[in-house]
Amino acid sequence: MVRTRFAPSPTGRLHLGHAYAARVARELAMERGGEFLLRFEDIDSTRVRPEYFEEIEEDLAWLGLRWSGIPIRQSERLGAYEDALRKLQELEVIYPCFCTRREIEDEISRMREAPQGPEGPLYPGICKRHSSSDREEKIAGGLPFSWRLDAGKAAALTGALDFTDLRQGRIRADPHLLGDVILARKDIGTSYHLAVVVDDAFQAISHVTRGEDLLSSTHVHRLLQCLLELPEPIYLHHRLIVDASGRRLAKRHDALSIQAMRESGRTADSILAELGH
Numbered sequence: 001m002v003r004t005r006f007a008p009s010p011t012g013r014l015h016l017g018h019a020y021a022a023r024v025a026r027e028l029a030m031e032r033g034g035e036f037l038l039r040f041e042d043i044d045s046t047r048v049r050p051e052y053f054e055e056i057e058e059d060l061a062w063l064g065l066r067w068s069g070i071p072i073r074q075s076e077r078l079g080a081y082e083d084a085l086r087k088l089q090e091l092e093v094i095y096p097c098f099c100t101r102r103e104i105e106d107e108i109s110r111m112r113e114a115p116q117g118p119e120g121p122l123y124p125g126i127c128k129r130h131s132s133s134d135r136e137e138k139i140a141g142g143l144p145f146s147w148r149l150d151a152g153k154a155a156a157l158t159g160a161l162d163f164t165d166l167r168q169g170r171i172r173a174d175p176h177l178l179g180d181v182i183l184a185r186k187d188i189g190t191s192y193h194l195a196v197v198v199d200d201a202f203q204a205i206s207h208v209t210r211g212e213d214l215l216s217s218t219h220v221h222r223l224l225q226c227l228l229e230l231p232e233p234i235y236l237h238h239r240l241i242v243d244a245s246g247r248r249l250a251k252r253h254d255a256l257s258i259q260a261m262r263e264s265g266r267t268a269d270s271i272l273a274e275l276g277h
């Protein structure tokens with residue numbers, strides 16, 4: 001059974017870019033007699049506002065992008081992310097990181113050739129060098145820490161991995177692309193990468209559709225799926241909707257929110273038709 005999902009963060013109203021993402025997911029499911037689900041990625045409690053849950057549902061329903069079942073909320077699934085983290089800990093592919101942002105920046109500026117990722121410098125591995133007694137001492141002393149993936153160890157364990165993208169075909173996963181990413185943040189105990197992988201499996205998502213800006217994340221997700229023994233979904237990384245000057249849509253584009261367009265008299269059909277091109 002084909003199952004897709006739309007996974008917005010309730011940190012703002014939906015705009016044209018979200019409508020496109022939701023439509024891509026829903027159409028893929030509908031074309032194949034499948035199901036389209038909704039998931040709220042609301043783990044970052046500092047940015048979530050409660051009214052957006054309902055408003056997002058309202059916007060989707062108005063657009064005619066109906067979903068099946070009751071939407072899940074990541075904030076209610078923290079136990080599942082903890083279990084996954086524990087499993088990664090048992091595999092010894094994660095390590096605690098005590099660094100502050102400042103310490104990381106200082107280390108990077110001291111390095112002659114800091115490792116680079118698609119979005120800037122990668123974590124330079126400071127806390128990977130601690131001995132286990134060092135780590136225990138810091139933890140016992142109450143120093144806050146995040147958990148980072150040890151990309152090298154993880155890749156050694158999984159061996160070579162690939163994933164399928166419906167537009168680009170088979171892609172070799174590069175486990176080092178994002179370096180030793182954070183899998184559990186100091187403040188929220190999890191991360192986008194960990195939660196999305198756990199939940200796509202939990203919701204039995206067969207086809208993960210998302211913007212092409214997240215293609216680099218998929219490399220890490222494939223690694224996590226293998227480590228956590230979760231099924232491998234098929235991917236579709238779709239293009240992004242951009243504004244007149246080519247910038248991807250964001251919260252600053254209030255005029256392009258679905259609500260604003262609806263209030264200005266636009267119909268759902270005209271909005272969806274515009275997205276088709």
Ligand code: GLU
Nearest residue numbers: 007008009041196209210
């Ligand atoms: N919550 C993510 C976003 O708003 C969706 C990520 C995904 O589809 O994997 O972009």
